[in-house]
Amino acid sequence: MTITIEDIRKAADEIKGEVVRTPFVHAKRLSKILGCELYLKLESQQFSGSFKDRGALYKIKNLTQQQKAKGVIAMSAGNHAQGVALHAQRLDIAATIVMPETAPFSKIERTRALGAKVILSGETLDDSRKVVDEIVAKDGLTFVHPYDDEYVIAGQGTIGLEMLEDQPDLDAIIVPIGGGGILSGISLAAEAINPNIKLYGVEANLFPSMSQTLKHQPATSGGSTMADGIAVKEPGLITREIIDKLVDEIFLVDESQIETAILTLVEEQKVVSEGAGATGVAAILNNPEKFKGKKIATVICGGNIDARMLSGLLMRGLMRDGRLVRLRTEMVDQPGLLAKISSIIGKARGNIIDVMHQRHFYDVPAKMVEIDFIIETRDSDHVSEIMEKLDEGGISNRVLSSRSCD
DSSP states (O other): OOOOHHHHHHHHHHHBTTBOOOOEEEOHHHHHHHTSEEEEEEGGGSTTSBTHHHHHHHHHHTSOHHHHHHOEEEEOSSHHHHHHHHHHHHTTOOEEEEEOTTSOHHHHHHHHHTTOEEEEOSSSHHHHHHHHHHHHHHHOOEEOOSSSSHHHHHHHHHHHHHHHHHOTTOSEEEEEOSSSHHHHHHHHHHHHHOTTOEEEEEEETTOOHHHHHHTTOOOOOOSOOSOGGGOOSSOOHHHHHHHHHHOOEEEEEOHHHHHHHHHHIIIIIOOOOOTGGGHHHHHHHTOHHHHTTSEEEEEEOBOOOOHHHHHHHHHHHHHHTTSEEEEEEEEEOOTTHHHHHHHHHHHTTOEEEEEEEOOSSSOOOTTEEEEEEEEEOSSHHHHHHHHHHHHHTTOEEEEEOTTOOO
16 A cells, blocks of 8 residues: 555645535435434536546646657546546547446547547446557557556545545545545545544445455446446455455445435435435435434535436336326216316326326226326325325226336
8 A cells, every 4th residue: 555645635736726626515404314414525516527537637647748648548437437538638638438338328428528539348347448458558548547546546535635624523434436446545535634533335236346355255246237337346456455454344235225315315405416426325324323423424426327317216206205106097988087087186286297098908898997197296195185085086096006007
């Protein structure tokens, strides 16, 4: 471990004014829910939308003139790609980014918009690495590693400096883990400034690569996760040494917990986070007793969530909470039926946003009709109230799950 607190302070001086000193906000609503004092470091507010700006810039600034002239290359699912592309463009250095074919469209297009040459190859970062190695050998480009590089780790460690400058008496910090760069940097800074602070990492349970490496367990990483920013099969060699020495515990969170954390951040704190960025909150939500009564912090490491995914998650959240419901009604087909049902729902203060009136394809008697209503409601109790009013009006009804279509 050759990275010191002085290296991190040097990095902070060199990148000052070229990256955002991001807000470190007290999450008052979440604190009240969890019974702790929670702070969020909003790295989602960097220009590229993630913490990767820091390490990428510090690495690029420390290249030789010859390396800058030949250009840089990186592998990334999106955030590191944008960080490298942004600062390479600013410093007039050619950048090539190899991205998995599974990378979100939005991240691919943003990387191209920042002037980088984008090559799509493979399904994972490990596949992309093979292409990077081939290009480095052929063209002599300098590889800017997304996490296993001392300059990159020192750059990410500047986050820890800022957090402890703003809140020096933190009891614990929880940080997402992909390859381990951000957790390594923050841990080195935090341990040097406050040796008593507890340090925790969090991984998506589909990609528990750091946990398994440190426990000498067989590797199982793989699958489709909404936390694509930390979907790393092979953690860094430098980072695993740092994390093994300094980090107290690594949590695992599943896809439903990540989804809940994204929705909670949007609804309770008005913070938009991508899946990876929300994993720290997911870990806290699922281990409230460990942090109760303590002053803790987590890093919202990125906000580059695909708009379509966010829209889908918000709709699913409304359905789960009973605030968006699909009701199927059934009665004898007769004139005025639709108006009658609509009137009952309206008087119960339900807001109808869609109606599906299809008698030909439902398995119902010829004189009967089934009509589906998509309704906005206050909550599940309001849904029950609407159903009772329909029953009182002689209209049979039932709630369909979001997956039902028959």
